[in-house]
Structure formats: structure tokens, C-alpha cells
Amino acid sequence: MFLAIKQQCKSYFWRLAERRSPRAEAVVLRHRSIYVLPSKAGLGYMLAGLLVWLLGTNYQNNLILAASFLLFALFVVSVLHAFGNLSGLQLRALKAEPGFVGETLEFPVELISSRSVFHLLLQPVRGPVLRCDLGRDQANVVKIPLAAQRRGWLKPDRLLLKSYFPLGITRVWSWVYLEGKVLVYPEPRPAQFAPQYGADSSGDQGDRVRADDDFMGFVRYQPGASLAQVAWKLYARGAGLHLKQFGAQQRQSQWLDYHALLGDVETRLSGLCFLALEWHAAEIDYGLILPGTRLEPAGGDQHLQRVLSELALFNPAEVGREV
Amino acid sequence: MKSRRTIARRSLIWLLIAQLMVLAPLALHIPLWLSVTALLVIAWRWWLERGRGRFPGPWWRSALAIAVTAMLYVSVGGSFAMETMVSLLVAGFVLKLTELRREGDVYLLCFLAYFVAATQLLFFTQFLGSVYSLLCFCAITGTLLVNQMAGARSPASPSPWRTLAGLLFQALPIMLVLFLALPRLGSLWTVPLNSTAGTTGVSDSMSPGDIADLMQSDELAFRVTFAADIPPAHERYWRALVLDEFDGRRWSQSDFHDVGNGRASVWRRSDQALTELARPMSYEIMLEPTGENWLYALAVPQTDASGVDLSRGYTLFQRKPISQRKQYSVISQLFYRAQGSGLDEREKRAALQLPDTGNLQTRERARQWAEQEPGSQALINRFLRLVQSRFRYTLQPPLLGDDSVDEFLWQTRAGFCEHFASSFVFFMRAAGVPARVVVGYQGGQVNPHEGYLTVRQLDAHAWAEVWMEGVGWQRVDPTAAVAPERIDRGVEYSLDDSDAQLLANAMGRRFAAWGNLQLQWDAFNYRWHRWVMGYDNQAQQDFLRRLLGASSPWRVTLALIVAIGTVAALIVGWLFWRTREPVAPSVKIYRRLCRKLDAAGVTRWHGETPSDFAARVGQLRPEWAEDMNSVTHLFLRSYYAEDDAAFEALKHKARALLRRIG
Incomplete structure (x- = not known):
């Protein structure tokens, strides 16, 4: 019950914070989204100021009182400077390089300000603190690490920008929601080929291996071989890519076929991703067949990216049928 | 912020100098051996910084702390006066140095230093003493600043002196307002200032x-x-x-x-x-x-x-x-x-x-x-x-x-x-x-x-x-x-x-x-005492009544808020003015044109590119289309390509267009 309320409050808080600093590709920090409070050291500073004030009050010593007022005034000025330090800072999400599930991707953010910005600390929600100083009108690119956990578009979570400048007694911060995204490809992982698949043979799905052919043995993988012929078990043992040789060899086709693999959606996509990389490295032309999508065989970096993007963004629910 | 980074040498130097400055005048009021110990510990900490010797372990530190406490007890003998407290503070202040290694430790030392520097003013209330204490406060604030700036990677980091001067210069007016307007409370409890000091003057x-x-x-x-x-x-x-x-x-x-x-x-x-x-x-x-x-x-x-x-x-x-x-x-x-x-x-x-x-x-x-x-x-x-x-x-x-x-x-x-x-x-x-x-x-x-x-x-x-x-x-x-x-x-x-x-x-x-x-100097000090030290509730009431017409609490509060708000606004204004962006002359011309078009009913949307805007102007007001297109083209050329000829043409064309619109 209590936890639920806490959760509720938390989510309300973050909604509020997000409303004050809406998601955008480029964000300029303004007073609406900048917060200043005393830091932990600042509380100590205030305590020292209070003690000095008590000393001055007790001994009715105007000079000591003036000293405590000076401490207070320094705090006020420090808050203003802290605010001025962050205010006007512009952040822009740059184009990020895609990567695979399991990797840590880098999300580049360009920081620029018409003023010098000192001792800026950037902290993603889960991640290390990055330190950065900016010269006046000097762009600085900070690469924010993002752990890719699922395929598809990865959006950076809110970014905490904070600074303890100038005296370390104030903590000025802002939550920044950058409208950027990184494409995350499935993790390349070998998957198992479906042996029964050959029974269903419709022309437009390309040539397939017949299940009733006699197994003859293994040969080294050759460019252009069908994925159905790959000896996945051998590969999984670390023996490299080999093809199963069947009695009646067929002309090898170049299709990455979703239906030719075993396992759930993610396993199959990982398998397809793995093969795409292998074939690309081996300079084989290949096409892609996904439920609802078909890419004609081709080669090259662009084709690989198209194929990987399709794999990354494949949405079984969108296809509208059980796969 | 508790930083775990090792303290930078520059901040250590600032800290040690600030400490020496704070302790120097107090040497007259604390036992001699404590002053000597303080000096030795400060020198030894610098020795460590130069890479000679090692930090003492927890045993050594505790032994030192116990020894100093025991000696303090012996030398002040259980009587409690402000001087005892100052001695204790100084002892703690100095012993903390023996475990000062991290950036985060600097804060505690600086806050202690502020307090110890304030106690100087109990004993030295002459004008020069006050100026000296102010210098101590500057040194401590400088330590905080340098500690914060340590490890900056940007070559654009300003000199700490300038930043420090800026901070203090801006803080002084706020301090002055508070000093003049904040009411004084009476003594809360009594601790004699010193237990051993002799009496002077006529005796009984x-x-x-x-x-x-x-x-x-x-x-x-x-x-x-x-x-x-x-x-x-x-x-x-x-x-x-x-x-x-x-x-x-x-x-x-x-x-x-x-x-x-x-x-x-x-x-x-x-x-x-x-x-x-x-x-x-x-x-x-x-x-x-x-x-x-x-x-x-x-x-x-x-x-x-x-x-x-x-x-x-x-x-x-x-x-x-x-x-x-x-x-x-x-x-x-x-x-x-x-x-x-x-x-x-x-x-x-x-x-x-x-x-x-x-x-x-x-x-x-x-x-x-x-x-x-x-x-x-x-x-x-x-x-x-x-x-x-x-x-x-x-x-x-x-x-x-x-x-x-x-x-x-x-x-x-x-x-x-x-x-x-x-x-x-x-x-x-x-x-x-x-x-x-x-x-x-x-x-x-x-x-x-x-x-x-x-x-x-x-x-x-x-x-x-x-x-x-x-x-x-x-x-x-x-x-x-x-x-x-x-x-x-x-x-x-x-x-x-x-x-x-x-x-x-x-x-x-x-x-x-x-x-x-001597007489002149005495006159100056006397004035200092009368007007600064002697600025009590009565003097304050008189001053505020003269300034505000009446010294009712709400009036004083309002005046306080207005005064501090004004100072703060000036500081913020200065912070922004200091770094405002220079606007290119071509941008000024283009903005003037946009304002004129706005008045004529064609408003440039936020974020609309000049080309898009020109196209839209052309649709809404075909009669300006041609001029608008050329002006926009010239503006883009002079701004992005920094083409001086284009700028001259822009001035000319823009003036003509402005005339046509207006």
C-alpha cells in the first residue's frame, strides 16, 4: 500500500519533471527546467553560518554577525552563479551508430553554450558520471553509454546534468529528455534450422532443402549455400560453418528465411542476424523473408543495414498472425 | 558533494595558507604548545604532499588526538571560557589535517575554518583586525572555489582570483543590507570570553x-x-x-x-x-x-x-x-x-x-x-x-x-x-x-x-x-x-x-x-567602533526610521526583500550580459524585416526556416514574393557564406522592401 503510493508519487514527479523539460532533439536549459538546492556540503556550510550567527548573537558582536551575513550572502551569490552556469546550455542529440543487443552503445550528445560552462557532470539514469567543461561557443560531444537490452529503437532515458560550481555548496541540476534514438539489432546468435520445413514448398518462398534427401556428410561452407544446409550443431560446437551434404544436391539459394529456423521469434531473428553477418562477411548475396516482409537478394553494406533494420524492427504483432 | 578524488595540490596549498592565516592571530589566545603543534602539523602535511613520508595509520591519529586533548585539559584546567572552546576548535581543526586526503574532506575543514576565523573577531575588533578576518574569509572561500575547479579539463577555466573577487564583490552588498536591516537578538547564554585574563584599570x-x-x-x-x-x-x-x-x-x-x-x-x-x-x-x-x-x-x-x-x-x-x-x-x-x-x-x-x-x-x-x-x-x-x-x-x-x-x-x-x-x-x-x-x-x-x-x-x-x-x-x-x-x-x-x-x-x-x-588613527578606530560595532538595535531603529519613514516589521521585511532582490537581479543581469551573444548585422536586418511583416499580418513561425518563410510570404502576399525571395537569398548568403557584397545588397534590398510593406 505504502509502496504503491510511493510509486505513484514517483511517477507523478517524473511526469511533472518531463512536462517542465519536454523531449526534444535539441534542448536549451532555461529557468523552467533548472533546479538549485544546497548540496550536502552546502548543508554543512549553512550549519557553519548558523553557528557563526549564534556566536555573534551571543557575544553581541556586530563583526561576527556581519561575518555570518557574508556567509549567507555568498550562498545566495553562489546559487545565482550555479544557475547562470547551467542556464543557456544547449544539448543536441547526434546521430548514434546502431549496435547489437548485449552491447553498450554510445549515444553522442553535443553540448554547446554561448558562455563557458564549468564542471558539468552528466549522468544517465543507470550509468557512470561523466565530467565535462565547456569553453565559450565550443561544442563538446559527450558519448553517453547506453546498454542495449532489446532490439528495436532504443531511446535514451532522462539525462541528469548537474554541477557543483562555484563553491561546491550548491547543486544545480536539470533533467534532460533528448529526442534521439538508436537502432538496436538482434543479438547475432546461431539458431536451429527446422528440419520439417521443406514439406511446405511454395514457389515464392524460394528453393528449400528436401527433408527426405539422404544425408551424405559435411563439407566446408561455401558462399551461396542455403541456410537450411548449414550444420548448426557443428557450428555450435565451435567447428566453424559446414554444410550438410544430401544425396540430391540442389542449387543453393540465398534466402534468410524466418520460417526455416526453429525457436521463438527472438531466437529466429538472432539466427537470421547471425547469418546475415556471416554472409555479408563472405560477400554472398542474400534476401530476407520475414512474415509480411520480403527483401530481394543483394549485397553490400547498405543491404546489410536494411536487412538488420528489418530484423530489429520486426514486430510479430503487426504482422497480424501467429508466427 | 563527497568526492573521492585525491585532493589536488593547488587546493591543498590554498587550504594550508588559509589555515595559517586563520590561526596566526589566535596564537595570542591559545596555549603556546598548541600553536607550535598546529605549525608542525601544517608543515608535516605539506611534507607528505611532497611525497615524503606516509600518512599515519588510525592508531597514530588517535594517539595524537588523545595527547592533544589531554594536554588541553591540563593547560586550561577544566575551566570553561570562550578561549577554551577556541583552543578545542583549533585542535580539531589542525588534527583533521592528518586525515585530509580527498577532495571531499576539504569541505569540513573549510567550514571549521569559517567558524574559527569568526572567533578571531571576538578578540580583535579594531578596524585592521576586521580587515584581516575578511581576508581570512576570502582565503577560505578561495579554497572552496579552487577545490571545485581542480581537475577541470577545459582550457577556458578562468582564473580563480577573478571568480573569487566576483563572488565576494557581489556578496558584499547583500551582506551590507542584511547587516543594516536584520534585527539583533540579545545574548542567549553566558560563556565568559576568557577565564584567565587579568583585569585592567582602577581596582576595587x-x-x-x-x-x-x-x-x-x-x-x-x-x-x-x-x-x-x-x-x-x-x-x-x-x-x-x-x-x-x-x-x-x-x-x-x-x-x-x-x-x-x-x-x-x-x-x-x-x-x-x-x-x-x-x-x-x-x-x-x-x-x-x-x-x-x-x-x-x-x-x-x-x-x-x-x-x-x-x-x-x-x-x-x-x-x-x-x-x-x-x-x-x-x-x-x-x-x-x-x-x-x-x-x-x-x-x-x-x-x-x-x-x-x-x-x-x-x-x-x-x-x-x-x-x-x-x-x-x-x-x-x-x-x-x-x-x-x-x-x-x-x-x-x-x-x-x-x-x-x-x-x-x-x-x-x-x-x-x-x-x-x-x-x-x-x-x-x-x-x-x-x-x-x-x-x-x-x-x-x-x-x-x-x-x-x-x-x-x-x-x-x-x-x-x-x-x-x-x-x-x-x-x-x-x-x-x-x-x-x-x-x-x-x-x-x-x-x-x-x-x-x-x-x-x-x-x-x-x-x-x-x-x-596616533590621534588620527585613534579617531578612525573610534568611528569604526561607534558605527560598526555599536550599531545596535537602537541605532538600527533610528537608521531604518530615517530611511523608510517607519521601522515597522513588514516595512523592514519588504525593504529587505526589495534590496536583496535588486542585488540578485543585478547579478543575474550581469551574468547574462557578460556573455550575451553578439548578433550579426545581417541578422539584425532580417529580424527587423520579420517584425515589419509581423505587423503586416504575416508572422514567422517559431523554427521556420527563412526559405520556408519566404515561400509562405510569397503565397500570402504575392506582391512581395519576388523581393522577399531575393532578400532571403541575400541574407542567407551574407550570413552563412559571410559574403560582404551580399550584405551590401541585402541592406539596399531590405530597405526597399521595408518601404513597400510599410
Whole structure:
């Protein structure tokens, strides 16, 4: 019950914070989204100021009182400077390089300000603190690490920008929601080929291996071989890519076929991703067949990216049928 | 922020220097060994920084802490005063250095340093002392700043000096506003400032030689500012205590007058008839700390100062010893008749008390004279005539034996004010006239620069008071009979050369140029004390009333908010102005065009590119399409390609278009 309320409050808080600093590709920090409070050291500073004030009050010593007022005034000025330090800072999400599930991707953010910005600390929600100083009108690119956990578009979570400048007694911060995204490809992982698949043979799905052919043995993988012929078990043992040789060899086709693999959606996509990389490295032309999508065989970096993007963004629910 | 990074060398240097600055003046007020330990620890920490030696382990640190605490306990011996606390603070402040390694540790040390620097101001309240403390505060703030800037990677980091100066310069006006407007609360609890400090000035008893000892000190006793004219020197008798008990050698206070120990009762002017013979005189005294609980004033004083009472001897006193400079205003009735109708039995007995034995010659002579003379006044005059004709005023009187009054009056006939006052009172009492000794200061030097009066220790004086029927207590100063210039001009003018050598700062008082400098500096310090240290609730009320018309709380609060808000707005304005973006001239022209189009009903959307906007203008107002397109093209060329020819054309075209629109 209590936890639920806490959760509720938390989510309300973050909604509020997000409303004050809406998601955008480029964000300029303004007073609406900048917060200043005393830091932990600042509380100590205030305590020292209070003690000095008590000393001055007790001994009715105007000079000591003036000293405590000076401490207070320094705090006020420090808050203003802290605010001025962050205010006007512009952040822009740059184009990020895609990567695979399991990797840590880098999300580049360009920081620029018409003023010098000192001792800026950037902290993603889960991640290390990055330190950065900016010269006046000097762009600085900070690469924010993002752990890719699922395929598809990865959006950076809110970014905490904070600074303890100038005296370390104030903590000025802002939550920044950058409208950027990184494409995350499935993790390349070998998957198992479906042996029964050959029974269903419709022309437009390309040539397939017949299940009733006699197994003859293994040969080294050759460019252009069908994925159905790959000896996945051998590969999984670390023996490299080999093809199963069947009695009646067929002309090898170049299709990455979703239906030719075993396992759930993610396993199959990982398998397809793995093969795409292998074939690309081996300079084989290949096409892609996904439920609802078909890419004609081709080669090259662009084709690989198209194929990987399709794999990354494949949405079984969108296809509208059980796969 | 608790940073785990090792402290940068630059911040360590700042910190150690700030520490040394904070500790230096306190060395006078903490045990010597502690100052030495502090120096050693600071030097050793620097040694470590240079890579020699290793940090001590927790055992060593605890051993050091225990040793220092034990030594502190031994040296201050359990008494608790502010000086003890300062010593403790200093000890903690220095020992923390032995475990200072991380950036985060700097904060605690800096906050401690702020507090320790503030305690300096308990002991040093002169102008220079305050400036020094301000420097300490700057050094500590600089340490915080440098610690924060340490490890910056940007080459654009500004100099810490400039940032520090900026911070302090901006903080000072806010401090000033707070200082002027924030009300002062009274003392919350009492901790004496120092437990061991001696007392200075006139003491509560008087033996031969006591006051002459004070002549060796040029120290300031108090300063006085009169509301109107300064009364002539022979009326400036600053009374501290009434001494009415004599044991043959020493004068002290009887129970009746003892204000110091609270045995005497408070006297109210309304208790006894006091006839005022002239307009009272009002003035303000700033008394240097004495460690005693009596104050100085002209007779008969009256004051509103809180905690200050009037004694039966027409002197002022308070319960707590004066451990800090004290400022109070007094209204005095210099010419008065009091208690003329008679003394009560107790007071009369005290005023006639004499020791049972001794000084037989004086007693005998007093009886004779009392019979020969018609009244008290005649008796007094005869005594004064004797003094005037036969006595010598000197700082180096011959030593006196057991019957000190006899020896002085009838044999040596040379002495200082205490000899004259003492023997006069003895003589009067022996003759049956109530009399008493009063001690305090007499005269004082007028500072020509500020028009106030400076009273120093060497102005210490003792005189007598005699009670007469119908007149009451009347001042009689036998010293005035023997050395009138002592009363009118000051002690330095009343002594011969060999005596003057014994006076403190004889040179300063004699050589005009040096004395003048001293006077000017004293005037400046006095002003500092009066207006800064003495800015109390009353002064504040007056100031605010003059400034705001009334000093009601809401008015003051409003003024405070407005003043601080203005300063803050100025600072923010400055922060932004300092770094505002320069706007290219072509952008200015384009913006002017946009404003004009806006007025004509075509508004550029936020974020709309100039080309898109030009296209939209063309759709909405086809008649401007061509001009708008060319202006936009020229603007883009001159702005992005920095094409000067395009800029010239832009100016021309834009002007034409503006005319067409408008």
C-alpha cells in the first residue's frame, strides 16, 4: 500500500519533471527546467553560518554577525552563479551508430553554450558520471553509454546534468529528455534450422532443402549455400560453418528465411542476424523473408543495414498472425 | 558533494595558507604548545604532499588526538571560557589535517575554518583586525572555489582570483543590507570570553602606589562623545567606585558601597532628594573591556543601558564583568545637591569609620583643628592651604611605614593623588566630618579630529568627597591644591622631568607629529567602533526610521526583500550580459524585416526556416514574393557564406522592401 503510493508519487514527479523539460532533439536549459538546492556540503556550510550567527548573537558582536551575513550572502551569490552556469546550455542529440543487443552503445550528445560552462557532470539514469567543461561557443560531444537490452529503437532515458560550481555548496541540476534514438539489432546468435520445413514448398518462398534427401556428410561452407544446409550443431560446437551434404544436391539459394529456423521469434531473428553477418562477411548475396516482409537478394553494406533494420524492427504483432 | 578524488595540490596549498592565516592571530589566545603543534602539523602535511613520508595509520591519529586533548585539559584546567572552546576548535581543526586526503574532506575543514576565523573577531575588533578576518574569509572561500575547479579539463577555466573577487564583490552588498536591516537578538547564554585574563584599570581597593602604577600604561580606558560641548577638564571626574573603609593602609568598599559582589543595594534617584543646579549633560561612553563590573560616569549619572544600575555612591555598575567593549549613553547632573538633609545612620557610620589604632598625630591634629575652625568648609580650606604651601606632587614618593597618614602629612610631604585623597579623608573623619575616597579617572584628552574625549590609564585618579549639612556630598580634590595643572591639563604637564620619564608613551604625548598620527588613527578606530560595532538595535531603529519613514516589521521585511532582490537581479543581469551573444548585422536586418511583416499580418513561425518563410510570404502576399525571395537569398548568403557584397545588397534590398510593406 505504502509502496504503491510511493510509486505513484514517483511517477507523478517524473511526469511533472518531463512536462517542465519536454523531449526534444535539441534542448536549451532555461529557468523552467533548472533546479538549485544546497548540496550536502552546502548543508554543512549553512550549519557553519548558523553557528557563526549564534556566536555573534551571543557575544553581541556586530563583526561576527556581519561575518555570518557574508556567509549567507555568498550562498545566495553562489546559487545565482550555479544557475547562470547551467542556464543557456544547449544539448543536441547526434546521430548514434546502431549496435547489437548485449552491447553498450554510445549515444553522442553535443553540448554547446554561448558562455563557458564549468564542471558539468552528466549522468544517465543507470550509468557512470561523466565530467565535462565547456569553453565559450565550443561544442563538446559527450558519448553517453547506453546498454542495449532489446532490439528495436532504443531511446535514451532522462539525462541528469548537474554541477557543483562555484563553491561546491550548491547543486544545480536539470533533467534532460533528448529526442534521439538508436537502432538496436538482434543479438547475432546461431539458431536451429527446422528440419520439417521443406514439406511446405511454395514457389515464392524460394528453393528449400528436401527433408527426405539422404544425408551424405559435411563439407566446408561455401558462399551461396542455403541456410537450411548449414550444420548448426557443428557450428555450435565451435567447428566453424559446414554444410550438410544430401544425396540430391540442389542449387543453393540465398534466402534468410524466418520460417526455416526453429525457436521463438527472438531466437529466429538472432539466427537470421547471425547469418546475415556471416554472409555479408563472405560477400554472398542474400534476401530476407520475414512474415509480411520480403527483401530481394543483394549485397553490400547498405543491404546489410536494411536487412538488420528489418530484423530489429520486426514486430510479430503487426504482422497480424501467429508466427 | 563527497568526492573521492585525491585532493589536488593547488587546493591543498590554498587550504594550508588559509589555515595559517586563520590561526596566526589566535596564537595570542591559545596555549603556546598548541600553536607550535598546529605549525608542525601544517608543515608535516605539506611534507607528505611532497611525497615524503606516509600518512599515519588510525592508531597514530588517535594517539595524537588523545595527547592533544589531554594536554588541553591540563593547560586550561577544566575551566570553561570562550578561549577554551577556541583552543578545542583549533585542535580539531589542525588534527583533521592528518586525515585530509580527498577532495571531499576539504569541505569540513573549510567550514571549521569559517567558524574559527569568526572567533578571531571576538578578540580583535579594531578596524585592521576586521580587515584581516575578511581576508581570512576570502582565503577560505578561495579554497572552496579552487577545490571545485581542480581537475577541470577545459582550457577556458578562468582564473580563480577573478571568480573569487566576483563572488565576494557581489556578496558584499547583500551582506551590507542584511547587516543594516536584520534585527539583533540579545545574548542567549553566558560563556565568559576568557577565564584567565587579568583585569585592567582602577581596582576595587587603593593602597599607596596603586594609582601611580597605572601611570605606566598608555592603554585606552574609554572614549566619550558628548552630545554638546565638552565640559572643562576640572569638571571631568569619571567616577568608578566609592571607597569608604580604611584599614590603616588600604582603602576598600564597605558593605554599604560594594557593588562588585552585589552586596550594595541599587540606588534610585527618587529615593533621595536630588536638586539639579544646571542642565544635565548627555554623552556616550565606549568602555574598553576591564574584566570588572563597574562602569565610568560623571556624577550624578543616569542611564537607560540594560543591565546597568546606579549605586548609592552615584556610580554605575552591572552584574556581569565587562569582558567586551561596552557602549552606553549616560545623562549626568554635574551640579547637584544630594542627601543634604542628612545621612542615614548606616551610611554615616561608614563615612566616619577609622581603624582603631594608628596615625595618632593626625587624629590629634584633626581634633584640634575641628575645635578651632567654625565649620566643615573652613576646616577643608585650612587643610587645602596646608597642602598647597608645603607639599610636593610626585610619582616617586618616599616609602611610608605603618602610620602612613602621619608620615605623609607631617614628615615626607611628597606623594601622588592617592596619598592626598587618602590622608584628606582620614583627616576629615578624624575631625568628625563624614568623608570618603572616590577612584576613577580625571580629565582625558580631546581628540581634535573627531571632537571626542580619550581617557587613558594614566588619567587614573583618586579624590575625596565630604558630606556637609545642607549641601550633601561635595567633591574635594586635594591634588588640585598641590598640582592644579594635573587637573586642568593632565598628568604629563604636572610632573618634573624625572617623573615624566615614568609615564607611558611620554614621547607620543610630547611630540606633536607622532601624537597627531596616533590621534588620527585613534579617531578612525573610534568611528569604526561607534558605527560598526555599536550599531545596535537602537541605532538600527533610528537608521531604518530615517530611511523608510517607519521601522515597522513588514516595512523592514519588504525593504529587505526589495534590496536583496535588486542585488540578485543585478547579478543575474550581469551574468547574462557578460556573455550575451553578439548578433550579426545581417541578422539584425532580417529580424527587423520579420517584425515589419509581423505587423503586416504575416508572422514567422517559431523554427521556420527563412526559405520556408519566404515561400509562405510569397503565397500570402504575392506582391512581395519576388523581393522577399531575393532578400532571403541575400541574407542567407551574407550570413552563412559571410559574403560582404551580399550584405551590401541585402541592406539596399531590405530597405526597399521595408518601404513597400510599410
